[in-house]
Amino acid sequence: MKIRRLLTAGVAAGLLVLTGCGASNSSAPKADSNSTGTTSASSGFRIDVITHGAPGDSFWDVVKAGAVQAGKDEGLDLHYQSDPDVGKQATLIDNAVAAGTDGLVVSMANPDGLKSSIQAAVAAGIPVVTINSGIDQWKQYGAITHVGQSETLAGEAAGQRLSDDGLKNVLCVIQEAGNVGLEQRCAGAKSKFSGTMTNLQVDNTDLAGSEATIESKLQADPSIDGILSLGGDMSGQAVKAVAATGANVTVGTFDVNADVVQNVIDGKIEFAIDQQPYAQGYMGVTAVYLKNLDGLDIGGGQPVYTGPAFITKDNASAVLKFAQAGTR
């Protein structure tokens, strides 16, 4: 009996560890960095774009597409690499510096972890531009500029918009636990929203379940009149949950894909906030290129904002074809 119990506990612990590996250490396969081949180099500059995007993240695919396009347009020897693990991202930066890069474009989801690598690159005279995340640290680390959207500012814009729509009780749906940027969006929205805003945690690996959870929440609190979703796929589930309850709820979302744009056109989503990731990739590379070419400082010591751009019924049909092509 005792032995059997011990065995059971042992197996249980083993299971926990193993599936724990599967779930949380999901960065294991992501560790393979995502590199593209080099483009033909006519301007002779080598530029390295090193982001924290996980392979398979549709958002980062758009950033990469922008960077690659800039590389083509400007005749650069462009290298794109990414790793969500900050330690490995730092190593990628060190590697690029060692390989003799002429410029770095870096996203800083975890600025502290990249600090020494970026400062070393700056000290070596390599121009650095940060994109997407890192708006609070780029200056301090010696980058030329930052290209991106302040999540807080974007959140504030959403909160303002929800207030202007006259909403009173809004749900902020967070689809990934522990993501700093998502928390900042909700916090920013809350700060500018005149009514009540509550966060709701859902799970983007289980979309059907998330929809049920949103539906439960709408039933639990019938006074909810708005949903702010923080991701393209989740906004579709929010729309379905609203339809299932038949409640009169306004849906707004961050980030864009073809379905989101279609929902905006159909009037099921009131607005989508776009931080234009394509522009982040393209502008980041271009800023480094211009520094190399003519010593130009884009941004003039200030960050370059790519968002928040609102997609509403007025401009959605114009955006649709870009979203389908993967550039919005």
Added chain:
Amino acid sequence: MSTTEAPAPAPAQKPERDERVGDHARLAAVLLRPEVGALAAAIVIFCYFAFTTTAFALPQGASTWIFYSSSFAIMAVVVAMLMIGGEFDLSAGAMVGTTGLITGIMMSHWHVNVWVSVLTSLVVALAIGFVNGVLVMKTGLPSFIVTLGTFFVLRGLNLAVVKRIIDQVSVVDFASAKGYAAGNKLFGGYIEVHLGWLPWVHVASTGVMRIYAATWWALAVMILATWILQRTRAGNWIFAVGGAQTSARQVGVPVFRTKVGLFMTTAFGSWLVGMLTLFKTTTAQSTTGVGQEFFYIICAVVGGCLLTGGYGSAIGAALGALIYGMVYQGIVYHNWDSDWQYTFLGVMLLGAVLVNNWVKARAEQVR
């Protein structure tokens, strides 16, 4: 985690009994079923949320947690069968994503007929289950390791192949694919049941309950699995290979066939849930299902399955999924701060397992 105990062997000392002993034995036989504890825990949890929240027990509220539990129930039942047979499948969650992606891409990207797409992903799933089973049996490696390998392989394929084909990581615009409506009837639809005549529903604003396709499928899978486990020779084989594989082989149980069949059954469940999810959500991502395999095993264990194999039931596993679903959605209905959601979930699941074990222990005393 799951501190499921081995069922204590019946107390050795035989208490003095009169002629009524036969009735007691029959009662004990009922109470000793693996699902009795889970049923008790489910009732406790249902009552708790029914009385502490307003919408939980109303038809519209019940719609959500019944739906939420249903796809978990399907997986819990097939995973429970596999666990009774002494094996694990860590690739089950990723396989849900794989099947959804295959069907989604075939229909929306290549415009293949809906039924051809659905059957293709079924064939692929069964093939993966077959490979899992054969690898486990031929290599002698623990199924943990083999299916963990499959899990990573599938995860990689779900990402790399999908990106190669559609240049994105999620299937979008699936609802407008040709044949979607037909598939949706089978996998994504729902029926509305009007319960407005019930007295406690009457006072509430709505009496409409939606029962989604997933629930019918879950009931069908549960009934079929119970029948197989309780009434067929294959059922005996499953208990035998999980309880004592060597002895089973010696008495002529086809161990190889039984285990491979179990892995294929789990794969079938993954495919079914993959279809249900795809047609209900009209999208599938590369990350769909990743990490969910853990919850399937939890549901089976809460429902009375032993991690060591040889003991468990399909109804118990389905009840485990119901407990999980009720707790998860109950937390939402309760308006508890969602940052604490997983903590509440963990505490209540542990509580459910403890109630489960307590009931089982009491049942054993009756004997």
